[in-house]
Amino acid sequence: MASSIDISIEKGKLVIVLGKNGIGKSTLLRTIAKVQEPLNGTIFIKNKSLETYKHQELATCLSMVLTERLPESQLTVFELVAFGRQPYTNWIDKLSAVDLEKITWAIDETEINHLKNKRFYELSDGQLQRVLIARALAQDTEIIILDEPTAHLDLHHTIKIFSLLKNLVAKTSKTIIMSSHEVNLSIKFADEIILFTDLKICNGSPLELIKKNAFDNLFPKEIVNFNRNLQQFIINKK
């Protein structure tokens, strides 16, 4: 597990957390989202300590897309996206005109309009991931946290998700923090990378990190190595 982290993240960036399995990426994201208590230290969101946020209050400035499977239910895609409005709705969860507008916007942005009335268990992994992103968008928060949103997706759908997120950051100036194993794609898409290696944690724009040779220690060198000219990892030739 990675030990000490002292990082501040600017508004309106696509931040990607990279690192090998089990090094603590999900722990970091879950801690920021207050799903899990901090092991140590303090997190500040908008200069306010996370501890002092009530869940209700946090729900209006931070939304999540998690890796865990949804329990099997008969929810439709529309209902699922509409859940994003729960922090704003009244006690009986009535959707106002504003709520409907935000839901429609989220559905349009993620291009899932044709799936609106389907049940979520009928969707492919790629479609479901877009629906979950729409749900987070409908929550209308400045920060969106995604834990490995492209796990289980093929290359085509992975790139689709990456460019969707990149566009959203550009369009809405939301801050998106996600973890990923797609190192090569992350270097292309990220505004900022938080890199977990065995030795230390470093952060910065992809180019800064490449200059600092930070990627060299990401994986053991026997199988893959970072190629600075191509700006990506290349499998070693025998």
Added chain:
Amino acid sequence: MKQTNYTKHFIILSVFTVILFFVNVSLGSVSIPFKDIFTSLTGGIPAKESWETIIINFRLPKAITAVLVGSGLSICGLLMQTLFRNPLAGPFVLGISSGASLGVALLILGSSIFGGFLLSASAASLSLPIAASLGAFLVLSAVIIAANKVRNTMSILIIGLMFGSLTSAIISVLAYFSEAAQIQQYLFWSFGSLGNLSWNEISIFAIIYFIGITGTIVVIKPLNSFLLGENYAKSLGINIKKSRNIILLITSLLTGVITAFSGPIAFVGLAVPHIARMLFTTSNHKILLPATAIIGAIVLLICDSIAQLPTSEFTLPINAITSLFGAPVVIWLLIRKKKIFI
């Protein structure tokens, strides 16, 4: 939430409930013409005076009890299934009914061991539901504490089953040291019965029932968010602990009072929410809660009508009928649908 219109479903089911209610009232060991039943129910005087007594003081309370018990237990089942996100959860499976039985057993059987002061005749109508609710709450809290330690829902169900057998064991020990009369009293209670409730008892029952139902309406929003799992619910600003405690409190209160007045009734709590989900094809609790309540009432009215063995003077234990009726229904559902939801 915007969705398909279910008004038609609800109207049909409501009409069906009313019809079944009248059928239930008109069936019994004494056959009474339908016309006279109608006049008694609307406040008139039927051809024979004894008929009025039978209808107003026996059959009507019983039919009302059937509605309260059926809808109440079904709602408890729905709450448990959503809370544990497990389609097999229900008041029975999680040992909550056994907890209520333990409370009642301590009251009835314990009175011969610890002295009879517990069950004085005047306090009996209130002490029985209180004891049952406390027993239900005890087991449910134990299940919850265990549930917080183990995340795996399968383990939670097994823990619930274990608590169930634990309480039955305690009841056996109590029974071993009790007198025959008390054991008989307890045994008859455990067969389950919708009858024998006075109007007084029914009003206590109804008050607690409506408190429970009101509480349920308050937790519709958290219940819906639980459909996404606990972490998503938390990220939507739901106070998990508070909602969970309210749900548990409602369930133990309803299961407790129902079990106290009508005995441990099996299967309704588990099966009815699935029937409701199948008919309404939704998981939204705004629709599912009333649907489950109505179908629960219908199922128990049917079961009770069968239990009366029309035109005979025997009445079968209602508990046996709900199992005879419920088990095949659940098996059929599983085979036909293949996929079960929460």
